[in-house]
Amino acid sequence: MSDFIVSARKYRPITFNNVVGQLSITTTLKNAIENQKLAHAYLFTGPRGVGKTTCARIFAKTINCFNLDESFDPCNECESCLSFNKNRSYNIHELDAASNNSVEDIRSLIEQVRIPPQVGKYSIYIIDEVHMLSSAAFNAFLKTLEEPPPHVVFILATTEKNKILATILSRCQIFDFNRITVDDSVDFLSKIAIKEKIEVSLEALNVIAQKADGAMRDALSFFDQIVSFSGKKISYQNVIDNLNVLDYDYYFRLTDAFAENDIPRALLIFNSILEKGFDGHHFITGLGEHFRNLLVSKDNKTLELLEVGASIKEKYKKQANNSSVNFLFKALQISSNCDINYKNSRNKRLHIELSLLQMCDILKQKEKQEIIKKIVNEKKEKLENEKIVNEKKENLEDKKIEIKQNEKIEIKKEEEKKPNIKKSKLSTLIKNREEKKLKKISDFEEKNISELEVNKDFSEKDIKNNIEEFANSVKEDTNLNVILKGINPVLKENFLIELNVNSNVAEKRVKEKHNKLLEFFRRNLKNNKIELNIKVVKNIEKTPQKRLSKIDKYNYLKNKNPKISSMKSMFDLGF
Numbered sequence: 370m371s372d373f374i375v376s377a378r379k380y381r382p383i384t385f386n387n388v389v390g391q392l393s394i395t396t397t398l399k400n401a402i403e404n405q406k407l408a409h410a411y412l413f414t415g416p417r418g419v420g421k422t423t424c425a426r427i428f429a430k431t432i433n434c435f436n437l438d439e440s441f442d443p444c445n446e447c448e449s450c451l452s453f454n455k456n457r458s459y460n461i462h463e464l465d466a467a468s469n470n471s472v473e474d475i476r477s478l479i480e481q482v483r484i485p486p487q488v489g490k491y492s493i494y495i496i497d498e499v500h501m502l503s504s505a506a507f508n509a510f511l512k513t514l515e516e517p518p519p520h521v522v523f524i525l526a527t528t529e530k531n532k533i534l535a536t537i538l539s540r541c542q543i544f545d546f547n548r549i550t551v552d553d554s555v556d557f558l559s560k561i562a563i564k565e566k567i568e569v570s571l572e573a574l575n576v577i578a579q580k581a582d583g584a585m586r587d588a589l590s591f592f593d594q595i596v597s598f599s600g601k602k603i604s605y606q607n608v609i610d611n612l613n614v615l616d617y618d619y620y621f622r623l624t625d626a627f628a629e630n631d632i633p634r635a636l637l638i639f640n641s642i643l644e645k646g647f648d649g650h651h652f653i654t655g656l657g658e659h660f661r662n663l664l665v666s667k668d669n670k671t672l673e674l675l676e677v678g679a680s681i682k683e684k685y686k687k688q689a690n691n692s693s694v695n696f697l698f699k700a701l702q703i704s705s706n707c708d709i710n711y712k713n714s715r716n717k718r719l720h721i722e723l724s725l726l727q728m729c730d731i732l733k734q735k736e737k738q739e740i741i742k743k744i745v746n747e748k749k750e751k752l753e754n755e756k757i758v759n760e761k762k763e764n765l766e767d768k769k770i771e772i773k774q775n776e777k778i779e780i781k782k783e784e785e786k787k788p789n790i791k792k793s794k795l796s797t798l799i800k801n802r803e804e805k806k807l808k809k810i811s812d813f814e815e816k817n818i819s820e821l822e823v824n825k826d827f828s829e830k831d832i833k834n835n836i837e838e839f840a841n842s843v844k845e846d847t848n849l850n851v852i853l854k855g856i857n858p859v860l861k862e863n864f865l866i867e868l869n870v871n872s873n874v875a876e877k878r879v880k881e882k883h884n885k886l887l888e889f890f891r892r893n894l895k896n897n898k899i900e901l902n903i904k905v906v907k908n909i910e911k912t913p914q915k916r917l918s919k920i921d922k923y924n925y926l927k928n929k930n931p932k933i934s935s936m937k938s939m940f941d942l943g944f
């Protein structure tokens with residue numbers, strides 16, 4: 370352990386190229402050196418541990434190097450470089466404004482500034498946490514900052530730019546340092562791990578980088594901490610336990626519980642988190658971040674916003690595929706509300722538990738909506754199916770009618786043949802008889818006999834029944850069907866049938882069927898002499914009547930019942 374050097378020191382970058390995650394700043398600074406356009410005051414702002422002081426040191430070292438290489442990096446060989454690398458350079462002066470913030474401190478600094486450097490061209494003054502200077506100190510400093518000696522470069526560093534006076538800001542070139550991304554941190558840490566021969570998974574490094582929250586210095590010190598605890602082999606679990614980080618797994622399991630509407634499981638998971646000593650507020654912000662991560666995992670375009678290791682990325686992708694955007698959005702809203710109101714709630718545990726219950730309920734609500742949707746869709750489908758079935762039925766009916774009509778035509782044809790068969794039978798019969806009787810067939814006799822057989826008598830009722838039957842055969846033609854059924858047949862002499870209809874339209878419709886009707890009657894009533902007469906008989910009862918006067922009515926009643934007249938005179942009634 371004697372040679373243990375803290376990684377943050379051991380792996381402190383010594384050229385701009387080694388600086389992690391601040392490419393735009395290091396490029397700009399290098400360009401300034403290359404073009405010999407140095408400002409006399411710089412302000413480096415940004416979160417802690419992102420490389421502000423490191424960049425200031427590299428900058429100081431570079432501008433003092435005696436033989437910069439072709440890419441304008443310090444040589445690391447000259448006297449100046451060596452003294453910088455061993456932290457014994459006289460050209461660099463660091464002042465921590467947090468502890469040296471008085472006017473006196475600044476005055477002694479101003480005295481020191483006047484002295485030119487013994488080695489190298491520039492003296493660099495790094496004033497860290499410059500926002501901590503008192504306003505009096507600021508004012509004392511202002512004049513020197515505006516017109517420093519030519520061998521002096523001031524580099525002011527701060528985490529809180531907003532606390533710096535505008536008069537200072539306007540005299541400095543300002544560089545805003547970024548938080549270092551998790552990817553960059555992991556990258557840097559894994560390089561160190563390789564150099565130190567430490568076996569560590571990317572997931573473990575990821576947790577370290579996330580816990581460091583963009584500060585490389587913190588990431589390195591966490592790394593050292595875990596190495597000293599776990600040795601040369603670091604697992605994900607080591608990191609979780611050591612850094613007291615809430616395992617991703619809790620959030621994945623909770624989300625599964627929400628998806629399954631499993632309230633008891635969600636509450637038990639939360640309980641085990643509290644039992645491990647985690648803070649409720651920390652938990653709920655972590656849960657919100659989990660939903661956010663799931664949301665960005667839903668689309669390949671936003672997947673790069675996910676700052677986690679490859680295997681956990683897969684886990685996120687999988688869970689994201691199983692979660693709807695709607696669910697994630699609502700869960701995010703709930704966790705965000707919980708986060709906002711956490712401080713004001715009296716029963717903080719209950720406050721979080723309530724949010725967990727709401728999250729369990731999201732899918733249930735959605736389920737309900739989906740069930741309703743499903744029912745509506747099923748009904749729609751059913752209606753459409755019925756429609757199709759009805760159409761099919763109609764088609765079937767049409768076909769049936771067609772078949773029936775065909776059958777009828779065939780029957781007719783057969784029946785048309787029948788009389789012939791009868792005739793031939795009859796004729797042979799007659800022939801035989803005649804042969805017996807006269808052995809001579811008279812055409813006249815034959816005709817008479819056949820007529821006798823085919824000219825049967827029938828009644829008006831028979832006609833009515835036949836019309837009814839015929840009407841039924843044209844059922845699909847409702848209009849004709851009704852007309853036929855309304856016919857009032859009268860049987861006249863010589864088998865003449867009068868078909869009385871009550872309108873010209875009806876007459877026309879029935880006349881269209883004249884031949885068929887005739888054929889039908891002749892066949893069914895077995896009488897070839899039948900003739901038809903279709904005519905319109907206006908129904909008297911249906912013709913519009915003129916309004917009857919009171920006298921008319923009286924006369925009508927009197928005709929019906931003559932006693933009314935005597936009653937009228939008896940009671941002396943008037944109209």
Ligand SMILES: [Zn+2]
Pocket residue numbers: 433434435436437443444445446447448449450451
């Ligand atoms: Zn050098």
